[in-house]
Amino acid sequence: MQLKNTTLLLLTCGLLIGCNGESNAASPIGKSNLCIPRDQLLSLGSNQDTEEFDSPPHVYEAFSVSWKEMQAQVPGYKGIWEVNGHPQYSSLHVTITEQKDTQTSPFPDKPYLIDDAVPSLKGARPDKVIMWDVFEGTREQHGFWGYCSFEQFQQQGPVECTRRLSAYGLSFEYRVHQENLKLYPEIDLFLLNKLQKMECE
Numbered sequence: 001m002q003l004k005n006t007t008l009l010l011l012t013c014g015l016l017i018g019c020n021g022e023s024n025a026a027s028p029i030g031k032s033n034l035c036i037p038r039d040q041l042l043s044l045g046s047n048q049d050t051e052e053f054d055s056p057p058h059v060y061e062a063f064s065v066s067w068k069e070m071q072a073q074v075p076g077y078k079g080i081w082e083v084n085g086h087p088q089y090s091s092l093h094v095t096i097t098e099q100k101d102t103q104t105s106p107f108p109d110k111p112y113l114i115d116d117a118v119p120s121l122k123g124a125r126p127d128k129v130i131m132w133d134v135f136e137g138t139r140e141q142h143g144f145w146g147y148c149s150f151e152q153f154q155q156q157g158p159v160e161c162t163r164r165l166s167a168y169g170l171s172f173e174y175r176v177h178q179e180n181l182k183l184y185p186e187i188d189l190f191l192l193n194k195l196q197k198m199e200c201e
Helices: 002-015 067-073 178-196
Strands: 059-065 080-083 086-089 092-098 121-123 131-137 142-150 159-167 170-177
Touching: 067 178, 092 178, 121 142, 159 178, 170 178
Parallel strands: none
Antiparallel strands: 059 092, 080 086, 092 170, 121 131, 131 142, 142 159, 159 170
16 A cells, blocks of 8 residues: 555656655756746747757747736736727747847838837838838937838738847847837836846856
């Protein structure tokens, strides 16, 4: 009977948390001092250290923040809206990679204003490309912000953008719809505060 009970206990521990609390342990992401608990990761890649990074850069991990939390934490964030009568949800999906180059193309000769509500963001002419690089600032002083395309790769209409934020020696990319584009500074700050709480002890 004692052996049977011991076996049952071991099986239960294995199915739950291994009886040692390590099932949710977090190891550093790449070479950073960032440790994200495993139950928050989407496991799109590997977080193993490597000296060589192929092109595109090595994908470490990804995590997601629900649209409900985004609405609660970022004032004005629109987490759900309708498109052709169907609900669209805007959770924050964040991909973590090796830090990328801060600029992939020169500042455009004829910059395109991405959104009237965000005059600081400018990109290449959208009638020439499907997806275009976006810069923050002016021709004289600017930085790479991310890239955008029209929704569902159409030739016009709302835009969907990918913001590239550098921190902890890594690149954090998240998708943002035009509905929330003007809130990207607040989204950046929310993300940085969240990451700060994930620093390795």
